[in-house]
Amino acid sequence: MTYLKIALCDDNSGDLLQIASLLEAYRHSRKAELSYVSFQGATELLASMERRDYDLLLLDVLMPGVDGMQAARELREHNSRTEIVFLTSSPEFAVESYSVRAHYYLLKPATEEKLFPILDRLMTDFKNPEDALRIKTQSSVFSLPYGKIEYIEVSAKKLYFYLTDGGTREVAGRLADFEQALLKRPGFIKVHRSYLVNLQWVQELRQGELVTVGGRRVPVSRTGYPQVRTAYTQFLFAEADKLTQSIGGGLE
Numbered sequence: 001m002t003y004l005k006i007a008l009c010d011d012n013s014g015d016l017l018q019i020a021s022l023l024e025a026y027r028h029s030r031k032a033e034l035s036y037v038s039f040q041g042a043t044e045l046l047a048s049m050e051r052r053d054y055d056l057l058l059l060d061v062l063m064p065g066v067d068g069m070q071a072a073r074e075l076r077e078h079n080s081r082t083e084i085v086f087l088t089s090s091p092e093f094a095v096e097s098y099s100v101r102a103h104y105y106l107l108k109p110a111t112e113e114k115l116f117p118i119l120d121r122l123m124t125d126f127k128n129p130e131d132a133l134r135i136k137t138q139s140s141v142f143s144l145p146y147g148k149i150e151y152i153e154v155s156a157k158k159l160y161f162y163l164t165d166g167g168t169r170e171v172a173g174r175l176a177d178f179e180q181a182l183l184k185r186p187g188f189i190k191v192h193r194s195y196l197v198n199l200q201w202v203q204e205l206r207q208g209e210l211v212t213v214g215g216r217r218v219p220v221s222r223t224g225y226p227q228v229r230t231a232y233t234q235f236l237f238a239e240a241d242k243l244t245q246s247i248g249g250g251l252e
Contacts, residue, residue, distance in 0.1 A: 002032050003057045005035055005036075006023065006055065007048070010060040015109075022115055025169075027069060029116075042059075056122060069097070073100055075100075078166070080214075081203070088139070108212065131185075133145075133149070146182075146185050147198075148163050148165065151195055152196045154195075157173070179196065184200075189228060190224070202232060
């Protein structure tokens with residue numbers, strides 16, 4: 001049986017017990033398949049993640065030593081898959097939470113009314129396979145989830161799909177073979193005749209290049225730069241609007 005694997009991290013033992021109680025209530029009311037473990041420090045959590053994977057972190061921000069935001073940044077250096085929901089008493093770090101691609105920023109105290117809808121959405125995403133690009137080669141057929149593609153490069157009649165987990169898939173073909181399908185997806189844009197990028201994973205845009213969250217550098221054509229800059233700015237505004245809505249929900 002497959003479970004949604006959750007890690008709770010909060011230095012306040014009372015808050016930790018309350019969140020665990022909410023997860024138990026959610027499990028029983030939704031008959032949800034989930035498991036969870038608790039940590040009272042981010043260092044302990046990060047050490048655990050070297051040995052096992054979690055699908056979701058319910059993470060306090062304000063903790064002594066390594067705080068929740070520092071832990072999230074360290075996690076994102078090598079893990080883009082695990083969802084992060086911040087649980088905190090302060091709205092101060094809400095905007096910063098976007099930089100680590102937090103799924104939600106929830107103000108304490110956590111309640112069923114606040115937490116259960118978030119868990120419902122995550123459970124739905126977890127159970128339903130992600131939309132993926134289907135790729136056929138002479139010897140195989142495989143799928144790459146759109147959300148896991150950082151960018152695509154074409155060189156010498158070969159396509160290189162650079163993925164968020166640090167991996168790369170190589171196939172023979174032309175960018176035109178997949179361009180139409182990719183450009184229909186929100187966030188995908190052609191930045192150069194040989195490169196197509198998922199803006200979701202762009203960390204920085206500069207004149208002549210962009211840097212992905214994985215630290216990879218992708219050239220941006222001189223003529224296309226204004227269009228790419230506009231698209232990236234619009235994408236960031238759209239993401240900021242989503243974040244504002246999530247903070248509003250946390251304040252209710």
